[in-house]
Amino acid sequence: MEKSIELTNRRKEVREMKEFVIFGGDLFGQKTQDLIDHKDLLEECGFFVPGGWVIAVEVFGRWMEVNGFDETTEEQEVKESSPTEEITTINKQLLETLEPENYLFRSSALGEHGGTGVYHSEPIAIRKNTDLADIWEAERAVYASCFSDLARVYRKKRSTTDFGMAILIQQALNQKDFWYKAYTSRYGQPAIKSVNINDGGIVDSYNLEILNKMDSLKQRAGRDFYLELIDGDNTLICVQCAPYFDPILTPIESMSSASELVAQGTDILGEHGRFEAKYLVLTELKQWFRSGIHLLRKFNRCFTDYIVVIPPGVTTDLLDKDKRLQWEDLSNATGVIQPVRSISDLDAKNLAFLYQFREISTEEYTCLSRDFSFMNLAGGHIEDLLRCLGIHFIGGEVKTEIIRDLSSANQYGEGLTFWEIPTEIVIDRISGEGRLYLCGQPQPLSRLSPLELEQYSFYLRGLAKQEKGSSEVANAFYRVHYFVGEIADSGDGQLEDLLETLETSKTSKDQMITDLEIFLASGKILRQEVGQYLCELLEKVRSL
Structure with a gap:
C-alpha cells in the first residue's frame, strides 16, 4: 500500500495536450492517442475533433495493484471494487470542472485501434447532485469491461498481450438517426x-x-x-x-474439382482468402426464435472451427435486442452463411427505411439489383460482431437441400443439425464474392458431443434406480451420472477442467476413481465409444 501511495503522490500532475486534459500518466490507450496525434490533420480536412479529459492507463495499473487484481480477475469482482486515493483525487477535480451536461466515459484500451465494440463506454449525466460515487460507478463500468469474457476472447483471437485501460471523458453529442x-x-x-x-x-x-x-x-x-x-x-x-492499412489483394487459388460448391453470394464480410473448418451446422427457421439461439450458444461452447448456416431473415429483419446474435453464440465459429431474401419480401415500411438508410432516392433504386446480396444488408446487422470475432460471412444462394442430404448427420436438440466434414469458406475481395465448399465426405463424430454425454448421464441415472439391492453400486452410478452431467453442462467433451467439475459434483478424486471402476466393471455400457470415453475419463481423473 505504501508503494501505491508513493506512486500516487508522484503522479498528481495534470497536463493539457491539444485540448485534451491528461490525468496521471503518459499512456492514453490507442483510441485517445490516435485522436490526439491526428487532430490537427483531421481539422485541416474539414472534420472537427472534440477534446476531453483523459485518465491515463497508469492510473488503471495502480488501481489494479492496490486491489490485488490481474488479468484473470473476474469481471464481477471488479464491479464491486473501490477507487484508489488517486482516482478519488482525480474525480474531485472532474466534479469541479465538468459543467452540468451529458457526458460519455469512453473506453480507450491499449492495442485497440478503432472501435471494436469489445470494451464498454458509460454515459453519465452530470447534475448538481452528482457525487464522487456516481463518477466512480461510470469509471468502474469501463474498467470492468477489460475483464469481460468477450474482452478475453478478443485478446486471445488476436494473440495480443496488451492489457490496460485509459478513460476518455467527452461531452455527449446529439446524434441524428x-x-x-x-x-x-x-x-x-x-x-x-x-x-x-x-x-x-x-x-x-x-x-x-x-x-x-x-x-x-x-x-x-x-x-x-x-x-x-x-x-x-x-x-x-x-x-x-x-x-x-489496405492490403494488396492477390488472386485466390482455385478449389480442387473434388470440392462441391454449396453457397455463394456477394454479401460478404471478412478478410480476403480461404479459411478451413471442421464442422458444418444447419439451423432451421421454425425453431430459431424458440430454441435456435439457445442451442447455437450451447453448441458454440462445445465446438470450434465450424461454419453455421442460419435461417433467412435472422439478420436482415430489424430484430429486438434480446433476439439478436451475441458474441457467446458465435465466438468459436469460422464462418456464418445466410440465404438472402429479395426486396419483394419486404413490406413498405422496411423499404422506406432502407431508402433513407442508404441516402439515395427511391428512383435511384430502379438501376440497382433487386437482391439483398447486392445491398449488403444481411451481414450488415452483425458486422461489428463478426469483425470483432474475426468471423467470415456470406449472404447469398445456399443449396440447403444438398446439406440436408449429407450422411452421418448429428442432431443437437430440435432444429440444429451438424456434420463433421471438411469445409472451406472463400472470401474473394477481387470478384466481390464469397463461396462455401464441401471438401470431403462426412465422418462419424470423432468424439462424444456434450448432448450425447448429457443423454448418457440420464441413462446412468436410470441404471442407478435399478440397483435397489446394492446401495454401493447405486450410489456409484449416481455419482458418475452427476459427474458426466456436469461435464456435459460445461460444454467440455474434451475432458478439460476436471478438478473444477469434481468440486461442482461434490465428489473427491479417490471416490470418483472408485465409482468409475465399479461402473466399468458392471459391463452396462450401450456403445463402444461410451466405454472408451469413460476409460479415458478414468485415466484423466487418476492423473489429476
Whole structure:
C-alpha cells in the first residue's frame, strides 16, 4: 500500500495536450492517442475533433495493484471494487470542472485501434447532485469491461498481450438517426457505411461530402485512415480515427474439382482468402426464435472451427435486442452463411427505411439489383460482431437441400443439425464474392458431443434406480451420472477442467476413481465409444 501511495503522490500532475486534459500518466490507450496525434490533420480536412479529459492507463495499473487484481480477475469482482486515493483525487477535480451536461466515459484500451465494440463506454449525466460515487460507478463500468469474457476472447483471437485501460471523458453529442464508418480505401475503393443508432444495422452509404473530405485526408496524410463520424449541425464530428492499412489483394487459388460448391453470394464480410473448418451446422427457421439461439450458444461452447448456416431473415429483419446474435453464440465459429431474401419480401415500411438508410432516392433504386446480396444488408446487422470475432460471412444462394442430404448427420436438440466434414469458406475481395465448399465426405463424430454425454448421464441415472439391492453400486452410478452431467453442462467433451467439475459434483478424486471402476466393471455400457470415453475419463481423473 505504501508503494501505491508513493506512486500516487508522484503522479498528481495534470497536463493539457491539444485540448485534451491528461490525468496521471503518459499512456492514453490507442483510441485517445490516435485522436490526439491526428487532430490537427483531421481539422485541416474539414472534420472537427472534440477534446476531453483523459485518465491515463497508469492510473488503471495502480488501481489494479492496490486491489490485488490481474488479468484473470473476474469481471464481477471488479464491479464491486473501490477507487484508489488517486482516482478519488482525480474525480474531485472532474466534479469541479465538468459543467452540468451529458457526458460519455469512453473506453480507450491499449492495442485497440478503432472501435471494436469489445470494451464498454458509460454515459453519465452530470447534475448538481452528482457525487464522487456516481463518477466512480461510470469509471468502474469501463474498467470492468477489460475483464469481460468477450474482452478475453478478443485478446486471445488476436494473440495480443496488451492489457490496460485509459478513460476518455467527452461531452455527449446529439446524434441524428445515423452515424458513419468511413475508409479512405477499403479493398481498393473508398468506403462509407451508415450505422443506424437504434438498430445497429450497417449498410453502404453514398455521402459525397464525406467522400470528398476522406479523399483530402488521404492526399494530405499520404496513407489510409478509418474514421467514425457523427453528422452534427453543419459539422462532421470525428469521434474515432485510426491509420488503416489496405492490403494488396492477390488472386485466390482455385478449389480442387473434388470440392462441391454449396453457397455463394456477394454479401460478404471478412478478410480476403480461404479459411478451413471442421464442422458444418444447419439451423432451421421454425425453431430459431424458440430454441435456435439457445442451442447455437450451447453448441458454440462445445465446438470450434465450424461454419453455421442460419435461417433467412435472422439478420436482415430489424430484430429486438434480446433476439439478436451475441458474441457467446458465435465466438468459436469460422464462418456464418445466410440465404438472402429479395426486396419483394419486404413490406413498405422496411423499404422506406432502407431508402433513407442508404441516402439515395427511391428512383435511384430502379438501376440497382433487386437482391439483398447486392445491398449488403444481411451481414450488415452483425458486422461489428463478426469483425470483432474475426468471423467470415456470406449472404447469398445456399443449396440447403444438398446439406440436408449429407450422411452421418448429428442432431443437437430440435432444429440444429451438424456434420463433421471438411469445409472451406472463400472470401474473394477481387470478384466481390464469397463461396462455401464441401471438401470431403462426412465422418462419424470423432468424439462424444456434450448432448450425447448429457443423454448418457440420464441413462446412468436410470441404471442407478435399478440397483435397489446394492446401495454401493447405486450410489456409484449416481455419482458418475452427476459427474458426466456436469461435464456435459460445461460444454467440455474434451475432458478439460476436471478438478473444477469434481468440486461442482461434490465428489473427491479417490471416490470418483472408485465409482468409475465399479461402473466399468458392471459391463452396462450401450456403445463402444461410451466405454472408451469413460476409460479415458478414468485415466484423466487418476492423473489429476
